Amino acid sequence: MNSFSALIPLLIIVFASLCIMILEAFLKKENKDYLAYISIIFLVVCGFFLVRAWNKDFSYFNGNLFLDNLSLFFSFIFLITTFLVILISMKYISLQGVNCGEYYSLLLLALSGMLIMVSSGDLLVIFLGLEVLSISSYSLAGLRRKEEKSSEAAIKYFLLGCFASAFLVYGIALLYGATYSTDIALIINHFQSGEGLGLMALIGLGMVVIGFGFKIAVVPFHMWTPDVYEGAPTPITAFFSVGPKAVGFAVLLRVLYPYLKNVQDSSQAIFLLLCIISVLTMVVGNLIALRQTNLKRILAYSSIAHAGYLLIAILAQDNASLVFYLTVYIFMNIGAFAAVIALGKKDKEYLELEDYAGIGFKYPWIGATFSVFLFSLAGFPPTGGFLAKFYIFSAAVRQDLVPLVIIGVLASLISVFYYLRIIVYMYMKEPSYEVDINIDNPGLFLVLFLCLYGVLQLGIFPGNVLILIKQAVTALL
């Protein structure tokens, strides 16, 4: 249905972002928390409109921007992501001295970029959204201005991100040259009807995959990830580890799913490319994580490895399992980062494994919830992480990708080691020095609780969410 309603959620978020930027100038330093509350209010309003648009299929700008169920579902989980990230940021930014008004403004701007990306089927519009997301991400990474690592992160992210964007644009250009269109559906149609896939189109598609490969951090395009994750403010790291990744996969799903499904005979090259990337990502990500001692870097490599599992879902052409995995992943990863943030006080973050010795018994709630997130990331039942992996792997087996699945489970066996090592420190080692933390942080504990609830609910009773996801992915068929 052609309706202005398709624009409303996006406009709300952009308006909120600008609003906060202006308000910031008039607020006193002590009152900056209000900005967080205002953002949350806008998020709730936007969420309301998203829920209302379910099953309505609004579109605008000649169908270049639309809200089908898939984009609604993704938009909604991005809202949740941003909501959780704002909650974990509130105390953090005042404790770590990054309390500037642009913080929330940039975060919302990044969100609006993500909303654009999931609500379009046109590669150029998607690129537009990607740039909005990327540019705000670069600035967010460098917000800890006094820290060298933070600036390094921003520069690194910026340079490599630009490269990736260039690849993407070039890929889009080649695709346009080969098919005379930037609309995904038309491109796929062209492939189907035409004389198959020319070399130019193949290279173009490969470059699009590479461009998004940077965003979702798959090996060998992952080099920026650990440094950026380490340098950025921790809540922003949490945001990076789920937001851009999820949006990257959402777009890849839109591009690759119809392609793999319909252009079977000539899709071998791309299929093979994705297989290799997936295996490399799982193995390399998990193996390097074994040697890390910094929590943020461990989680960075773990998020790389998870991209590998997610690629299996794309290869298995099972959209529901991909979306489910992303949903679970958001809760468990933000939860894990929230637990890392919980261990901090004024101008000090505890990020080394050593710092975690004995935490499990000293702060039982933080320890227990963090353990649940880690078990979920490692894929133990009865958490959501298990069920998510279960769906992906079983879908892949149904598509006769058994070798890939075997590599996948063995890679996740490797991951068990480093996830459990964190728990070993928390529960099985005696602390050699005192770690005292600021536990007056209600927003953070709310996030821990919500994520715990999400991980367990999705692990034990995922029924309703699965039904929603089923409805959402029918948009692709």
Added chain:
Amino acid sequence: MNIPVLSIITFLPLAGAILLIFIHKDRKELIRYVALGVVLITFLVSLTLYFNFNAQTSDPQFVEKGAWIGYGINYHIGIDGISLFLVLLTTFLMPIIILSSWTYIQKRVKEYLIFMLILETGIIGVFVSLNLFLFYVFWEAMLIPMYFLIGVWGGRRRIYATIKYVLFTMFGSLLMLVAIFVLYSIFYKATGTYSFNIFDYYKIILNPQVQVWLFLAFALAFAIKVPMFPFHTWLPDAHVEAPTAGSVILAAVLLKMGAYGFLRFAIPLFPDALEKFLPVLVILCLIGIIYGGLMALIQKDVKSLVAYSSVSHMGLIMLAIFALNVEALEGAIYQMLSHGLSTGALFLCVGVLYERAHTRLIKDYGGVSKQMPVFSAFFLIFMLSSIGLPGLNGFVGEVLCIFGVFKTSKILAILGVTTVILAAAYLLWMFQRVMQGPIENEKIFSFKDLNKREIIYFVPIVIMVFWMGIYPKPFLRKMDASVTHLINQVKKKGAVFTRVQKEENIPSVVDIKKIGDKETNKKKDANKEKEEEVK
């Protein structure tokens, strides 16, 4: 009236664990009593299973079925003659285990008991699940509490031991998970419906080529758990480093899960592959029996001695399972129970000693029986029951096992008997060095004999040891139907399969029903031909 007894037994401990979370951690006595109460109630409820169990049928009983996630993932539980006793063994030992760690665990009592209770839920869940997905969930989830129990309350090298335990077990079970997926997708492609129900899987006959791989994956997971040689290396580490209660539960129940997995899944699902690998498996069992026994002989540490004795005993149990006849299987299940009791009790005895001397080395002891006559009597009984003295539980199981194996192969039976001989050697020698002789270590003079609490938890085991040794009928008769059914199932499947194989190129999956139809059709065709000939 329809009370979900099985669900109550499974989830009552979990409910207890949740209850414990809300008790303040300094009220240790209260926490202990609550935990004990919960497991005692669970045990009492589980007794109703025994009394209401219908021994005449091989169908699962106390079945509960409910929709859960969909796509074949249902909540489906029930027990038959095989799992009944394993559930009872678990619920019976749990109060004893909690009593045994009453004073031994002083630090972090609350967390300890929470994990114990969660563990009980996990173990019972494994034994009652009739849905492969549910089974896998319990099978994996159970690792988490065990990981903490060894890792937090264990000995000096506990972290190494616990990670080794988790990684070994997961390696096997993740490959089994892949096999489960393959089975699931084969079933889906053949019938068009999703199912994880094991009874559905029992009905299908798989291509032997596929069976081989699936069997290997399942067998690896279970063989690691049992553990069969050469996958046993995690066991001594885990046993030695685990706290007493952890060792008891590991030896008494967790190892049985591997054997149970063979009985419930690997053997009935893949009979042809089993036949193919039987020689290898049997040889591994024999190596396990002899190697375990010999290793036990040279151990300096009491606990690792008992641990290696488990390897040896489980070898015999697995040997009997692979003999695949009624006597042997009943013997194997019976021996699983009695090994659970006697080895569990031996670990408790070691725990009693350790609590007093804080050492597990055999050379630090000697002459303990002079200071602890009551304890000495108990220890003697458990040791003899583990050796298999007639009149005690071990004897019945071992004799049945060996009878059964003898029916299949005399040489195997003769080699299998070495378990008993070696057990006598290492256990008697250990008893002599620890309990008898002059007292050389001065610490031993300060040893106090068993207190009331310790006697309370030893007495039920002693009663069971004698009961199972003298009058095994109430146990064996309940198993008959299920065991016979299992054997028939394997044989029938094999027979059907060879017939199918001769006729045609087989697809990857064959439905029994379809085969039946085909045969009747063929008969009809033959009859028609005959009729035509007559005409």
